[in-house]
Amino acid sequence: MNEALAGYPFRALCTYDVGTLPLARHRLESAARSDSALPSSAIEDFLIAVHEVAANGLFHGDPPVRISQWLEVSSLTCLVADPGRGDLHPLTGLRFPEEWGPMGLWAARQLVDDLFIGKSRSGGCSVLLILT
16 A cells, blocks of 8 residues: 555545546646656656546546545555446456557556556545556
8 A cells, every 4th residue: 555545635626527627637736746756747647647537437437536636755646436336347457448449547557657446435436546
């Protein structure tokens, strides 16, 4: 378990539809840029990954999608959870997607150091993203 998860998240927010994703991303970015020493390009990659996972939660799960953010000088961690069906296979996104299939989780896995899929407290899906 990432040590950052031992404490309360720095920021927790909910997004209810795709129209609220830009505001969520802006808030996550503002905190990451002010409290992290990671390169700007790494922060941008992480934000893209979190955005993809949150969008997946809205499209394939059920709103609201809750995003919790933990910040350390040398790492960024987000937990994205939705109360949907929660039947996402833990290996989703490990293989290159079919030409006609969704690419969100595969793309997110390419942009972060670790990505773990599990069940949320509400029985839905949770995705933990870590960048160090």
